[in-house]
Structure formats: C-alpha cells, structure tokens
Amino acid sequence: MRSRVGKRDRANLHGGEHHLTMSAKIRVRFAPSPTGYLHVGGARTALFNWLFARQNGGVFVLRIEDTDLDRSTAESEEGLLRDLRWLGLDWDEGPGIGGPHGPYRQSQRLEIYKKAAHLLVEKGRAYPCFCPEEILEAKRRKAEAEGLPHHYDGTCKRLSREEVKRRIASGEQYAVRMTVPRKDAVLEDLIRGHVEWKAETLGDFIIMRSNGMPVYNFCVVVDDSDMEITHVIRGDDHLTNTHRQLIIYEAMEKPLPLFAHVSMILGSDKTKLSKRHGTTSVGQYAIDGYLPEGMVNFLALLGWSEGNDKELYTRDELVAGFSLGRIGKSAAVFDPVKLSWMNGTHIRQLSPERLAELVAPVLRQAWPQDQRLSDPAFLSKAALLLQNHLEVLKEAPTLLATTLQGGPPENDEAAAALKFPGVDALYAAFLDELGRIEWKREAINEALKAAGKKTSMKGKGLFMPIRVKLTGNCHGPDLGLIIDLLGLEEVRRRLELV
C-alpha cells in the first residue's frame, strides 16, 4: 500500500541535494552507549531505524559507542543487545554478527580516529592545541562572568610549524582542534526542515583529547562516514551537535548522510522521561510480561502516525506503512496506561496455544507444585480463560488464583450466594448432569442449563452459587470455561465440600 504524498513527505525529496542517497543502498544505524539499560526512548529510535531499513531493503547497523571507558560496561552492552533482540529489532551488521565495516565498537576503532584526525591536521583543517585544560577553564569562566561568548581564542592556531613540531617532539601532550570555517551551516532535516547556524556561534572545538581519546562528535562522523550510513535517524538532543558534525564532514570531504531528528519522549509532567515517571527500561517491561509486539506497536505510534486512524499494527504493517516524513516534530508524553491497553489488544490477538506458552512460566513460578501446569491442554484452557482479562502477562496468577485454588466465600456478597434456597439440590443436579455428558465445552453449558431446569433455577440463582462454591468469588471468567478447566473430578470435589 502506497501512502499518499502529503506535505511532509515531500521534504524527503530534498535529499537530492546531498551526495549519498539515491543510488546507494539505504544504511542506517542505532548507536547506543552501553552505560545503562535500553530505555524506551532509545528503543523507539532503534525501532524507527529498523523500520526504515526493513521497509527499504536496507541495512540496519548496530554500533556500540563506548568511548567513555569509565561509564561503559560489558553487562550494559549485553543488556542492550538482549532487549533489542526481545523487541525483534535484528541488526545486519554489528556486535555478534560482524560485517564489512567493523569493528562495531568504538573502543576498538581508536586507530581509525587517530588516522582521521592526523589527516585533518595535515590538510590544515585541524591543529594541535597545547593549552592546558585549567587555563581554558579559567578563560571560559571569565568570559561567562562578563556575559561574553566563550570560544577558544585561537592561541595554538597561531603557533608556527616549527614550534608545533618542537613541542610535539619534546613529548608535550596536545589535543586536536577543528578549525571552524567562517561560514554558516545549513541542515535540511527530514523531520525538522530547514535549520541553520551562524558561523560565529561556534569556536574551534576539540576532536581528540590530549590523552589520545577521540571526542564523541568526531567518532560519530568518522564512523557514520566509514560505515556508509545514508540516513542518520536519532534523537533531537543531537540536533545542535549536527553543526559540528557538518563541519567535520566538510573538512573530511566526505559525502553527507541525510538527517532525521526525532523528538524526545517526556514523562507525564512533560519533563524528560526518567525513572521517577515509572518504568523506562525495556528490559523491565519484558520482565513484567509486556509483549514485544505491544511494545513495538506503542512505541511506533509515539511520534509517528500513518496519517489515518489506524492504531493497531502488526510488525509487518508497520514496516509497510512507516515513513520518515510522517514523524511529528513535537515531543510526546509516554503514557503507560495506553501502553497497557495496547498490550492487552495484542494479547487478545494471540492464539490460546501461544498465550499458554507465554503464560506458563509465569504460572509455574506462582505455583511451583501444581502438576496441572505442565499439561499443555490444561494451560491452553487456562489461556482461554485469561485472554480477555490480561493486559500484562504477570497479572495471570492473580487472575487465576481463585479458579485454581478454590476456597471459602471471599466476602459477604459471595457468602450470600451460597445461602440461596435449594443450592444443595442444585449442586447435586448439576453434578448428576455433568456425570453423564461427554466432557466438552458446549456439553458443560448444556449440563448447566439442564440442572437449572431441573431445579427451576436460572440466571444469577443458577450461576452464582456454583461459581462461588467453586471459586469463592462472585466475579471471574466465564463459568463454563472455569468448569472445563477444572475438570469433573475437581468440580465434584469442590461442590461436595460441606
């Protein structure tokens, strides 16, 4: 299905001005830093990249940005990969897979950055800077106090070739600084449209630290360029970084990718989404029994819409319907209530067998001793009974507790149902009917009706005593399903209990 070309779709076509599009195969990347868990914002960025790649038969690259050695951990990286896999966002190149543009961890690409930086110095687009951090800091403070823009003053740019050579030879430590051209920068962003920065907004900035480690903005450009990324789809927080990156691209004489800056996800109070707003970790949602298809569906609609009323999507439908041009500009509030609802709709779409598979471990954890929970037929029936009641898998034990365990009336209302006149005759009649049928759902319902007829009970008077006697509760799933699940022996046991 082709989506019609709207106002914003047209913005896509501006890509023609850039060098790296049309003929080249589409290549996108998700580049998280392994300094924590995968949060929903990152997941949504990854999803948009993945959808775009899959839709266009492109390549989805996963790159680990771990140049901050202090904060990056292996566990964090593993968690990231695990959660991405859980969401079904498989990558074509990256950790665990490899690919022609590796390595895919920045910590393993140090030589590449060094080479690139030296090349820029040789070309005169960057220069060594010997200024000690403390002095720079002091100058910055002073300028700030006076309310002036605090840009690097260019001290080391004016150094003579000989002096530079001498100081390097003498082992002096130095950073590498970009020479920022006196030229305004322009970005045609696929989502934000035309964005520009005045030249004087930016001073010469560092691309290699004096300890030899590259700086983020530099790595990104070197890697995206090296990995032949055609579309950089990333968070809004990188929009202003693009100014520096544009300058680096130009200095390196590398073709530009297209950029698409996606807005942030906010918490209920419209501030940046954080732990205090509730669960933000994708891994936690997995543990809590959300479905990846529910999560993906929900995330896709946070900032994107096909332009119609459709809200419930399968993965394939998302791949088919997605377009960068229809991503909105404004930040979106993460609404866990709607996520739960949406997850529920996806649970209802599952086959009872599939739901049984998913819910089995949760139930077994709640009742490790219950033998019935290893019987697929039993689980399937349990799933049937749960299906309209679950929003999240982990609710299953609570919902099933009274059915599985039975028990005395839970409150006065339930107790009252057991005192309806003639209930003992009803139990007996019902058990009698049950005893002579072939155990099938329709037959169970027939038996229920027949017992009602025999004892002149119907409606509440018929169902409630049996329901309460069986489960101790006057609310719950369809009574026929409960009886089918429990089986004749168990039903008999519970109904005969005095």
Place this chain on the structure above:
RNA sequence: GGCCCCAUGGUGUAACCGGUUAACACGCAGCCCUCUCAAGGCUGAGAGCGGGGGUUCGAGUCCCCCUGGGGCUACCA
C-alpha cells in the same frame, strides 16, 4: 546568558497545496450484551487549536512578537 528545536482535549495522534459543527484512540462517565468481572458494541463529557498581533473574503494550517517547555553550549555520550 548565547544558539537551536517544539507547542491541537488529561494523554497519543488526524485534519492533503489555508475553506464544512476540529476527527480517531487511550483514559473518564453512562448504556447494551451478560451469571459476574472482563472483552466487545453504542452514546456522552472533554480542545476552538499556548498568548498577542498581522496577511487573507477566510488560518490550527502562512508571517512577526511574546510566553512556556526541551536540547546544545565541555578535553560527556
């Protein structure tokens, strides 16, 4: 402070190049279905499109200003 981005009901979104009573979904209320609870169906309340100026016969949609929120401003990513 400087620069950049954003702004439709409580929330997510829709409203094609400006032109019907601003639509859909979540949530909320009610009704129907029903043994109950859900699910499902239906109905309703809820925004006049952050505020103010323009442009126009006509603006949520274009322009300007303001306000609010967010981001960047580092030898963090």
